[in-house]
Amino acid sequence: MASSSTSTPLLYACIAHNSTILTEHTTSTSASSLPSLVLPKISHSTPSKQTYTHGQNHINYVASAPSEYPPSQASAGGLTYLVIVDASLGRRIPFGFLIKLQERFLSDFAPSTTDFAALPSYGCAAFNGTLKKLMVDMGATQAGQQDALKLAQREIEDVRGIMTKNIEQVLERGEQISTLVNKTDQLGTNARDFRVRSRGLRRRMWWKNVKLMVLLVLVVIFLIYLFVGFGCGLPGWSRCLKH
Structure with a gap:
């Protein structure tokens, strides 16, 4: 020593x-x-x-x-x-x-x-x-x-x-996080809009299907009417009414 x-x-x-x-x-x-x-x-x-x-x-x-x-x-x-x-x-x-x-x-x-x-x-x-x-x-x-x-x-x-540089990096990451949050919010808004549009589209498609079904039923009824009517003597259905 x-x-x-x-x-x-x-x-x-x-x-x-x-x-x-x-x-x-x-x-x-x-x-x-x-x-x-x-x-x-x-x-x-x-x-x-x-x-x-x-x-x-x-x-x-x-x-x-x-x-x-x-x-x-x-x-x-x-x-x-x-x-x-x-x-x-x-x-x-x-x-x-x-x-x-x-x-x-x-x-x-x-x-x-x-x-x-x-x-x-x-x-x-x-x-x-x-x-x-x-x-x-x-x-x-x-x-x-x-x-x-x-x-x-x-x-x-x-x-x-070094501390100043670290703070700047943190602030920069904060801006990036803020941008990411904004993008996430935008994605959420877009998703909500999509759901609303999807519900509207499903509703329109349902009404369209209902109309098609009604039209199809009417066509079937008309065809039955014609088929039976030809057998009964349209237009007065005279042969069927005599029975």
């Missing part, structure tokens, strides 16, 4: 794969025992950024997920970037630090060539010096803190942009 007496509000930082610490640096021995309590509780099912409070300290971490990487680099999805700070520092500087830490670490240990799951404890100890320098630069200097704030602000703007 690397340590330093350099005064910085960043008390401890580490990078771990699941609960295996790959690299770390601490400026406070009281904070170095906390990661072993926090790391086993972190899930990598989805990307996450969280802050825990422990006394006067904040434990901030960024957890990656396999969904952020192609299958060949999935082990990078199990990485956690963690920093413990004095609570008075707030959250923007620590998360700005974590963003910078993630960029530097993945630059030195490319996911395309590193299987983080196969590394032993402190398997990235060569990064300890870089980690220490980042903690001092971004925690103890005004310029470093401003840089961390800018990184955090950039992250906020990126999230805001």
Whole structure:
């Protein structure tokens, strides 16, 4: 475990794969025992950024997920970037630090060539010096803190942009749904009109059939009249009446 007496509000930082610490640096021995309590509780099912409070300290971490990487680099999805700070520092500087830490670490240990799951404890100890320098630069200097704030602000703007895009997509889907509802209503109206027209058509066809039946009955009666009349001597039916 690397340590330093350099005064910085960043008390401890580490990078771990699941609960295996790959690299770390601490400026406070009281904070170095906390990661072993926090790391086993972190899930990598989805990307996450969280802050825990422990006394006067904040434990901030960024957890990656396999969904952020192609299958060949999935082990990078199990990485956690963690920093413990004095609570008075707030959250923007620590998360700005974590963003910078993630960029530097993945630059030195490319996911395309590193299987983080196969590394032993402190398997990235060569990064300890870089980690220490980042903690001092971004925690103890005004310029470093401003840089961390800018990184955090950039992250906020990126999230805001994603949220805006999602809202636009939701609104667009809302318009599509509204169009679909309108089409469904129109189909319902057309169906009702069709039923009305069908009932009217059935009624007209029924009357037409009735008229045809009446006409057919009249024709049959007339034919019977003629047939019987010829036998009885039309037009007076004289032969039948004499009987």
